[in-house]
Amino acid sequence: MPTVPPPEPSRQGGRSATAFALLGLLSLRPWTTYELARQVRRSLNWFWPRAERQLYDEPKRLVAGGLATAAKEHTGMRPRTVYKITPLGRHALKRWLDEPAAARTSEFEAMLKVFFADAGSLAQLVTTLSAIQHEATDRLAELAVLTGQALAADAPFPKRLHLGALTVRLHVEQEEAIARWAGWALDQVSGWKAADDPGAWDYQGVLRDLATRASG
Amino acid sequence: MPTVPPPEPSRQGGRSATAFALLGLLSLRPWTTYELARQVRRSLNWFWPRAERQLYDEPKRLVAGGLATAAKEHTGMRPRTVYKITPLGRHALKRWLDEPAAARTSEFEAMLKVFFADAGSLAQLVTTLSAIQHEATDRLAELAVLTGQALAADAPFPKRLHLGALTVRLHVEQEEAIARWAGWALDQVSGWKAADDPGAWDYQGVLRDLATRASG
DNA sequence: TTCTCATACTGCACTCCGCAGTATTTCCGA
């Protein structure tokens, strides 16, 4: 038996997940690029963050592939482009749902600083941990606002709230987990002598606990 | 008075966080690029994933900036490069710890599929949720192995285990949170009529609950 | 009427990635 060459599935016609993210939004209604950018920032940013710059290029590729159409419109002298999904686009979207998704990845520079904290001072470590905690509580506040808006009577897509409820719940739990962890970590390091000297802190006990939790 | 030009702090001499990730490893001991790549895969991959390709280019930039030195060695005919941190490199690493870290971001394509699940079938949604759950439990198993290895008597950096304990604990809790969420989500959708029709499911109740949790 | 903010983009340089390609060495089993 050969050892695992399952070659990373090479997506739907070679299109990126970003393409399908935008196609997904286009399946709800037509948008201008600017609106698309705002919507990505509001919702998709939580699990598929992309720079605004990208959001001006990607729809052009969708049009080139026949998954969307572009209509040039005007607001006075100012031109704008409105994108609309095609039947081919809807079909591609459905098929994309069947393909295995890429593995989750996250970039967390602050954890890099925690991991290499022994190159600096205990004060630096405490500052980094506090910043992590702040970021998490800020995001929780943002999620609260978002959820409130979604519940308002004039919210944009009432027929899709069930999916919003699923996704938002994950993000709230993630942020809660991070905030809790940061609080715990701050508590633990308060007993350390230095960033490279945990004093009497029982890290072995913590690790043993994690080893069993993770395998159970 | 001008409005907000606090220009994003433009990292330590314009170097990327990836540069400091490798510099952090080099602060522990000298490594060859290949070893560096393996170590990044084993540890940093959890919070700072980078492709192997990148890890062959980045050390060259460190050398160009005087933060590391490169020594050409040989294993028989096969050449290899060993990188070593310089005093300037250690200094830069310390100063990097003082700068605010970039915001956390995560790419989670499967959640994109959950969010746009109403473009497809309920079966597709269930498959996606199961895959998410599997990925989380796989990672928990991986973390258990890693933790076990770290506790072994001949583990590589015994003086740094306290930092490992902090970081691993976050990852375990994150994966647990995702696995729990996926289980809950599978349970909820089992009562749905279709991906675009949640039947009698009380998503409003879920959202109201989240709104208060997130703001509390 | 002036100023600010929102709208609506493009170009450029750079980082980073995936893939393919090219060697050599080491190890393990037949």
Next chain:
DNA sequence: TCGGAAATACTGCGGAGTGCAGTATGAGAA
């Protein structure tokens, strides 16, 4: 002891994605 697989040790290329700067017009508020 010989052969093949896996580990070691890289480079080149094209494309995705980013951040920043730059260029307009329109709408609303002071």
